Amino acid sequence: MAQIRVENLRKSFDQFTAVEGSNFTIDDGTFFAMLGPSGCGKTTTLRMIAGLELPTEGKILLDGEDVTFRRAAARDIAFVFQLFALYPHMNVAGNIGFPLKCQGMGRREIRERVQETARLLRIEHLLSSKTSKLSGGDRQRVALGRAMVRRPKAFLMDEPLGALDAEFRHLMCGELRDLHDRIGATTVYVTHDQLEAMSMADQIAVMNKGRVEQIGSPQEVYDRPASMFVADFIGSPPMNFLRFESGLRSGDRAVAFHSVSVEVPEIREDRASAPLALGIRPEHIRFADAAPVRGEVFGAEYLGTTQIVTVDTAHGRVAARLPSSASVRIGETVGLEFHSERLALFDVASGLAVRTASLGSARHG
Amino acid sequence: MTAAVAKSVLAKSTAHSIVEASPRSKAVAGGLVILYAVITILPLLWIVATAFKSQSDAIAYPPKVLFEPTLEGYVNLFTVRTRQTPDFIAKLPPPETWYDKLVRQRDMVIAGPSKVVPRFVNSLIIGFGSTFLAVFLGTLAAYAFSRFRIPLADDLLFFILSTRMMPPVAVAIPIYLMYRQLNLTDTRLGMILLYTAVNVSLAVWLLKGFIDEIPREYEEAALVDGYTRLQALRKVVLPQAVTGIAATAIFCLIFSWNEYAFAVLLTSGEAQTMPPFIPFIIGEGGQDWPAVAAATTLFVVPIVLFTVLLRKHLLRGITFGAVRK
Numbered sequence: 141m142a143q144i145r146v147e148n149l150r151k152s153f154d155q156f157t158a159v160e161g162s163n164f165t166i167d168d169g170t171f172f173a174m175l176g177p178s179g180c181g182k183t184t185t186l187r188m189i190a191g192l193e194l195p196t197e198g199k200i201l202l203d204g205e206d207v208t209f210r211r212a213a214a215r216d217i218a219f220v221f222q223l224f225a226l227y228p229h230m231n232v233a234g235n236i237g238f239p240l241k242c243q244g245m246g247r248r249e250i251r252e253r254v255q256e257t258a259r260l261l262r263i264e265h266l267l268s269s270k271t272s273k274l275s276g277g278d279r280q281r282v283a284l285g286r287a288m289v290r291r292p293k294a295f296l297m298d299e300p301l302g303a304l305d306a307e308f309r310h311l312m313c314g315e316l317r318d319l320h321d322r323i324g325a326t327t328v329y330v331t332h333d334q335l336e337a338m339s340m341a342d343q344i345a346v347m348n349k350g351r352v353e354q355i356g357s358p359q360e361v362y363d364r365p366a367s368m369f370v371a372d373f374i375g376s377p378p379m380n381f382l383r384f385e386s387g388l389r390s391g392d393r394a395v396a397f398h399s400v401s402v403e404v405p406e407i408r409e410d411r412a413s414a415p416l417a418l419g420i421r422p423e424h425i426r427f428a429d430a431a432p433v434r435g436e437v438f439g440a441e442y443l444g445t446t447q448i449v450t451v452d453t454a455h456g457r458v459a460a461r462l463p464s465s466a467s468v469r470i471g472e473t474v475g476l477e478f479h480s481e482r483l484a485l486f487d488v489a490s491g492l493a494v495r496t497a498s499l500g501s502a503r504h505g
Numbered sequence: 506m507t508a509a510v511a512k513s514v515l516a517k518s519t520a521h522s523i524v525e526a527s528p529r530s531k532a533v534a535g536g537l538v539i540l541y542a543v544i545t546i547l548p549l550l551w552i553v554a555t556a557f558k559s560q561s562d563a564i565a566y567p568p569k570v571l572f573e574p575t576l577e578g579y580v581n582l583f584t585v586r587t588r589q590t591p592d593f594i595a596k597l598p599p600p601e602t603w604y605d606k607l608v609r610q611r612d613m614v615i616a617g618p619s620k621v622v623p624r625f626v627n628s629l630i631i632g633f634g635s636t637f638l639a640v641f642l643g644t645l646a647a648y649a650f651s652r653f654r655i656p657l658a659d660d661l662l663f664f665i666l667s668t669r670m671m672p673p674v675a676v677a678i679p680i681y682l683m684y685r686q687l688n689l690t691d692t693r694l695g696m697i698l699l700y701t702a703v704n705v706s707l708a709v710w711l712l713k714g715f716i717d718e719i720p721r722e723y724e725e726a727a728l729v730d731g732y733t734r735l736q737a738l739r740k741v742v743l744p745q746a747v748t749g750i751a752a753t754a755i756f757c758l759i760f761s762w763n764e765y766a767f768a769v770l771l772t773s774g775e776a777q778t779m780p781p782f783i784p785f786i787i788g789e790g791g792q793d794w795p796a797v798a799a800a801t802t803l804f805v806v807p808i809v810l811f812t813v814l815l816r817k818h819l820l821r822g823i824t825f826g827a828v829r830k
Binding site: 224 | 720736
């Protein structure tokens with residue numbers, strides 16, 4: 141088991157920069173998710189940690205040891221691919237035992253270790269089957285088995301559930317997390333699916349355009365997004381942004397939102413007047429007749445226990461999550477009341493969060 | 506009842522689909538295939554039959570379909586004979602073998618073996634040698650083109666392909682002059698190098714297509730699991746590329762086995778292959794057609810065997826990569 145440290149990691153392909161100056165440390169035993177839209181550099185970062193891609197600049201340290209230019213095989217890590225990459229010319233046992241064969245381990249020992257791994261994954265009955273006959277979930281388990289059998293320092297997983305259907309993905313999420321808890325190995329998990337990242341990870345790194353935007357626990361990333369990108373990418377529906385322009389003074393507990401004063405968590409920095417955005421999660425909006433911010437109901441999506449009501453205000457469209465018992469008529473004018481302690485402020489030009497009492501500790505990548 | 510209705514609806518809906526052909530179109534298709542097979546196989550059968558005819562039967566008009574078979578063609582192919590007077594033959598000790606006897610009936614005696622065996626061996630060495638080299642080099646090059654970021658890769662691939670844009674014979678004279686300088690004329694090595702050079706471009710292009718189809722993840726998994734790049738190529742990529750390699754090998758072998766123009770130009774003795782040798786099998790009073798036919802029959806055998814051995818791969822190989830999964 142190991143700690144993984146990435147220092148100023150950069151990777152460019154010809155003109156295109158895939159990863160730009162990343163810095164982070166993954167502690168021993170952490171389930172670390174890298175989350176971001178496609179093309180954000182998360183897979184490239186993972187491949188550099190694995191040794192399948194060489195960085196243009198920067199360092200990768202495994203347990204304090206510099207492995208930046210070491211070949212993949214010499215790093216003692218395991219990689220699980222999105223398409224599983226099970227060797228079609230070998231059966232399940234052959235696939236799981238393959239890394240041990242590479243290391244030149246004796247036949248009997250390989251068989252024992254394969255048995256043990258298969259027992260852990262509950263696929264003992266499949267050992268002599270062909271990989272092409274397996275279901276998606278079983279293929280996934282075999283791929284995991286091939287990664288686990290060597291007892292590597294760390295697991296790297298590149299969208300391992302991406303090829304499964306939705307129902308199975310949910311099941312495997314639980315299984316993966318359970319497996320992680322049992323063997324406790326450092327795991328780096330790349331995904332574009334926020335639900336996977338939120339439900340499994342101890343720490344999430346949100347990436348965008350080659351940069352790490354924020355690193356934190358799922359709660360931190362959701363409750364205290366460090367940038368508009370993070371706030372927008374995480375959460376469904378995403379955070380609402382209401383634009384306005386104002387200066388800020390440290391210690392203020394309200395901002396001048398157009399002609400209305402809106403209460404916010406205590407502001408911790410001074411700023412000259414600039415375009416800002418008020419960030420509100422849909423679940424932090426309530427309908428209140430007396431509220432000064434008003435709008436017309438545009439539509440409602442019924443989701444079972446809750447409903448998403450979209451309201452057109454003078455400053456943009458806003459989505460609110462209300463109990464499904466609330467009766468809403470399309471076209472009616474409503475007042476919007478915000479849960480002031482949970483509001484966020486962003487600087488529109490840089491996209492970064494303004495420091496406030498609730499966001500003070502948010503880390504920028 | 507509903508099940509029956511559903512079934513009939515299903516049958517109707519697929520009646521004109523490309524999945525199920527009607528019996529009539531099946532019959533027509535079958536007929537066409539048989540016709541094509543007859544057209545292509547008939548000349549081959551005629552050659553095989555001619556090898557067993559006597560010289561007069563071979564040139565009889567109208568052609569004889571039924572004839573008395575004889576091994577004279579094969580005997581003539583493998584031996585050099587001299588004509589003797591009947592008196593001389595009568596004085597010889599009785600013939601030791603059946604072929605001595607056969608030759609003496611024609612007033613001739615065997616003077617020694619012909620050159621067919623060394624020529625056949627040349628063909629085998631040059632044909633399989635150049636095929637092996639072309640496929641070996643082609644696999645390495647195709648793998649590199651497929652997997653690594655090579656500067657000017659597209660241009661290089663085009664250069665490689667451009668060597669196939671004219672008939673190889675177009676460069677026969679420069680190659681002849683070059684080979685004379687290098688003392689490579691009429692050597693097996695020279696012919697192997699030449700055929701390899703011609704085939705390697707085909708091999709690179711064909712194999713690149715096959716290797717492109719194999720997901721990179723397989724080797725990457727092997728690299729992470731402890732193999733070096735070369736081990737991953739040998740243990741993981743090659744087993745999956747067997748189909749493509751087999752198909753490529755057959756194409757290369759067919760070219761170098763059948764090649765005639767360069768063989769005539771560059772070989773005359775030591776390294777002569779079968780194609781230039783066969784037309785010059787001269788019998789008494791002109792072409793010895795049964796012997797020529799016998800040589801042709803033997804010449805075809807290795808290619809047929811090689812193709813039959815690899816046919817399982819060949820069929821998949823030719824259509825492989827045609828459809829994106």
